[in-house]
Amino acid sequence: PAPAPLDLKNIQGDILSGLPKKTQFYIFFNITNVARFRKDLKKFIPLVKTVAGVLEDRKAIDDHKKKKLPGLVTLSGVNISFSHQGFVKLGIDDTGLAAGGAQDPFVVGQKKDAITNLGDPANKDGTLPDWDPAFLKDIHGVFLISGDSILTLEKKKLEIAVIFGVGTPNTSIKEIITIRGDVRPGDESAHEHFGFLDGISNPTIKGFDTVINPGPKPVDAGVLLTGHTGDPALDIRPDFRPDWATDGSFLSFRYLFQEVPEFNDFLTKNPLAKDGNGKALKPEEGSELLGARMVGRWKSGAPIDVAPFKDDPALAADPKRNNNFEFAGEINSQLRCPFAAHVRKTNPRDDLEVPPPPRGPISIDGRRIMRRGVQFGPELTYREQQEGKTLHARGLLFACYQSSLTNGFQFIQKSWANNKTFPPFETQPEDPGLDPIIGQGVREMSGLDPLNEQKLLTMPAFVVPRGGEYFFSPSIKGLKSTIAT
Numbered sequence: 082p083a084p085a086p087l088d089l090k091n092i093q094g095d096i097l098s099g100l101p102k103k104t105q106f107y108i109f110f111n112i113t114n115v116a117r118f119r120k121d122l123k124k125f126i127p128l129v130k131t132v133a134g135v136l137e138d139r140k141a142i143d144d145h146k147k148k149k150l151p152g153l154v155t156l157s158g159v160n161i162s163f164s165h166q167g168f169v170k171l172g173i174d175d176t177g178l179a180a181g182g183a184q185d186p187f188v189v190g191q192k193k194d195a196i197t198n199l200g201d202p203a204n205k206d207g208t209l210p211d212w213d214p215a216f217l218k219d220i221h222g223v224f225l226i227s228g229d230s231i232l233t234l235e236k237k238k239l240e241i242a243v244i245f246g247v248g249t250p251n252t253s254i255k256e257i258i259t260i261r262g263d264v265r266p267g268d269e270s271a272h273e274h275f276g277f278l279d280g281i282s283n284p285t286i287k288g289f290d291t292v293i294n295p296g297p298k299p300v301d302a303g304v305l306l307t308g309h310t311g312d313p314a315l316d317i318r319p320d321f322r323p324d325w326a327t328d329g330s331f332l333s334f335r336y337l338f339q340e341v342p343e344f345n346d347f348l349t350k351n352p353l354a355k356d357g358n359g360k361a362l363k364p365e366e367g368s369e370l371l372g373a374r375m376v377g378r379w380k381s382g383a384p385i386d387v388a389p390f391k392d393d394p395a396l397a398a399d400p401k402r403n404n405n406f407e408f409a410g411e412i413n414s415q416l417r418c419p420f421a422a423h424v425r426k427t428n429p430r431d432d433l434e435v436p437p438p439p440r441g442p443i444s445i446d447g448r449r450i451m452r453r454g455v456q457f458g459p460e461l462t463y464r465e466q467q468e469g470k471t472l473h474a475r476g477l478l479f480a481c482y483q484s485s486l487t488n489g490f491q492f493i494q495k496s497w498a499n500n501k502t503f504p505p506f507e508t509q510p511e512d513p514g515l516d517p518i519i520g521q522g523v524r525e526m527s528g529l530d531p532l533n534e535q536k537l538l539t540m541p542a543f544v545v546p547r548g549g550e551y552f553f554s555p556s557i558k559g560l561k562s563t564i565a566t
């Protein structure tokens with residue numbers, strides 16, 4: 082049977098549609114006056130942009146483009162999410178959220194999980210030397226404001242501040258830190274700071290997406306939304322989710338710094354001499370191929386599983402082809418794409434679905450996440466390019482949604498990216514190694530040289546986690562019925 086239609090007016094917009102963005106604020110806050118906060122929240126709820134609202138905004142953007150009007154449509158969208166500590170502060174029982182009980186990453190919080198499971202560099206005494214002090218505090222919630230310009234965002238932020246009485250003696254919230262993200266300028270728009278096109282492969286959802294391009298099959302809504310078919314909490318007990326906890330999603334936020342000059346320097350110093358056909362490469366070509374093999378896509382976005390040794394911008398730009406690959410022609414081989422390449426590690430596609438004995442087919446649908454990151458920080462300066470050293474903070478405000486942090490973000494980081502034996506191919510003598518972009522631990526990987534798949538290359542960390550937290554983005558009904566008073 083066809084899945085029941087989703088209530089698009091009940092689901093926060095960033096989860097399924099992504100708030101349209103040129104620039105974004107993540108405003109992390111504490112609740113300082115519970116009774117007042119719950120009243121203020123009632124006034125705030127009408128500001129929340131739902132999926133239905135985003136779809137209307139997208140129409141306005143399309144019209145604007147069709148009419149070839151100058152500039153961008155003035156648009157903004159606000160979402161809100163709460164941490165477990167936030168619910169504790171509010172005195173709200175959130176046992177209907179965390180299916181893993183006290184061990185659930187949502188309950189544990191990212192500060193502890195970063196050490197226990199995510200592999201963030203930690204001192205012996207259990208402190209996180211790289212983390213920004215703001216994220217070492219307890220954070221109760223986060224407002225996400227998204228829009229066309231910094232002016233629109235500032236106005237929205239002011240509106241929110243007025244609702245919660247910020248600046249008055251009995252304000253109900255206290256800002257901990259606001260982090261601003263900006264889409265990169267010009268041709269680099271939609272590219273992350275290492276230069277690769279991002280945001281290509283996100284799951285499509287049964288009963289929601291109408292355009293399904295060739296590629297990974299649509300997943301059940303419950304992979305992303307709590308309380309729907311595919312939500313693993315319902316396997317524990319079909320009535321696990323109380324009403325207020327359905328139509329929500331868990332948000333994993335990560336403050337990830339990228340060392341771009343160092344990454345570029347590594348590519349320059351380790352060019353591949355030949356491609357997989359034995360053709361000699363110029364040093365720049367060898368460096369470009371090395372980078373593409375670390376990510377699994379060329380900077381253009383073209384997947385190397387389809388275009389292994391030469392970039393193909395037309396392929397990259399074609400939504401019908403740019404996500405249509407399964408690593409199917411190379412089970413047990415990393416000639417075209419290394420096992421540990423970022424996109425193969427984080428979505429191994431047929432590597433797990435095809436059953437070479439003794440493994441059976443393992444569905445990876447439940448491991449899909451909806452990524453909604455944005456870049457932060459300036460473009461590389463001339464001096465950074467010359468010196469090959471990072472002098473300005475930049476990176477990715479990584480954000481992803483899922484119905485289970487244990488199955489989604491945490492699993493991908495811990496059991497795939499940081500695990501040198503994943504994906505497990507019995508017939509291949511070498512270990513894949515770590516994800517070269519986000520893997521934490523002893524950072525080496527095989528398969529970078531297509532003519533010498535066993536060769537290991539060691540590399541420094543190019544991405545440094547400096548904070549983050551796990552949140553729950555409730556439905557509008559959940560906000561109204563249980564969180565606000």
Ligand code: HEM
Nearest residue numbers: 273277278279280281282337424427428477493494519544
């Ligand atoms: C895909 C970059 C962090 C999970 C990608 C792509 C790029 C990229 C360029 C390919 C474009 C696309 O398919 O949309 C980065 C950078 C990161 C980062 C530069 C850090 C600064 C992470 C983290 C996770 C993650 C922390 C999860 C733990 C994924 C997933 C995909 C992806 C699931 C899609 C794979 C697919 O379906 O083919 N990333 N990423 N990424 N990334 Fe990341």
